Amino acid sequence: METRVTKLLQIEHPIIQGGMVWLSNAILAAAVSNAGGLGIIAAGHAPPSWVLEQVQLIKKMTNKPFGVNIMLLSPSVDEVIKIVIQERVPIVTTGAGNPSKYIEQLKAVGTIVIPVIPSCAIAKKVERSGADAIVAEGTESGGHIGELTTMALVPQVVDSVNIPVIAAGGIADGRGLVAALALGAEGVQMGTRFICSTECTVSDEYKEAVLKAKDRDTLVTGRFTGHPVRCIKSNFSRNLLKLEKDGITIKEFEKLGAGSLRKAVEGNVKEGTIMSGQISGLVKDIKPCQQITNDIMNETQTILDSLHKR
Ligand code: TUI
Secondary structure, three states, X not given: OOOHHHHHHOOOOOEEEOOOOOOOOHHHHHHHHHOOOEEEXXXXXXXXXXXXXXXXXXXXXXXXXXXXXXXXXXXXXXXXXXXXXXXXXXXXXXXXXXXXXXXXXXXXXXXXXXXXEOOHHHHHXXXXXXXXXXXXXXXXXXXXXXXXXXXXXXXXXXXXXXOXXXXXXXXXXXXXXXXXXXXXXXXXXXXXXXXXXXOOOOOHHHHHHHHHOOOOOEEEEOHHHOOOEEEEOOHHHHHHHHHHHOOOOHHHHHXXXXXXXXXXXXXXXXXXXXXXXXXXXXXXXXXXXXXHHHHHHHHHHHHHHHHXXX
8 A cells, every 4th residue: 555654654554653652662663664564663761872772773673664753751852862863763753742843953864753743733833843744643542642532633634734644543453544544644553553462572461451451441640730641440540540539749640650651561560550542442462563564454455445345
């Protein structure tokens, strides 16, 4: 399938792996890129030295394009930007903020810049600042989220900008990809589906929690902080939500949340935050990234054929 996104990124399938903090390393990203999608290393809150190591590693694992996601709430953003420029990382996505002030320096070395955005206003801002494409991410996503659903957000963003739009949030199979294309998107970004891949190095306990989750098994904590996060319901996340309702301060909340994603990633799901999207309930198996992308492209073809026949 060819779209402006596959042409821009020089990839075979219009499937991008979301940059998931502490989950998306060179091993996962290389597997997705080698499967014909776009693999992304998440810089997250990691030290810049880790980012450099992962970028050097992925260059040994694939000849295909790959990306680095820069989480703009991290205190190391400036150092990470220096590393991606120095290493000539082909594609950068950003999350949790407006990356406008970094776009010019990234584009000056030929890096393709794709901000992840939750609204039309920010989409227009980053287009004006020179973004090459955008990921419009709905509130169905795991992790840090915006307010609008993918269904409402994507067509409005498509009508607000001229650059290609990639849909994210609530997509894990061929039906989701076809729906995204129908809304005017030219690719999809998926996080949750790739958590349950053979190559994702997250703990088995984390993968198990995603596999076990049903449709209503996520909740959103931290709305009152301005940085809402979707994760799987657990005693830990329910307790956080209760403390919020009881009037905990932002400082106290952030202290409890700090490091909790990493705990879950390392296997302590009881005391950790298991970030995952609403589509967790659709993910029922762990399979190699190559199979994930092949299955999605086959499902997509079957659906498109059946729609043509109607
Ligand atoms: O960034 C994400 N997902 C994430 S980041 C993350 S790490 C984290 N941990 C604790 C608290 C907060 C973050 C886990 N998951 N997705 C992309 C995304 N970007 N979602 C929402 C946004 C966003 C929000 C506001 C993008 C731009 C924006 O702009 C505000 C402005 O005008 O500056």
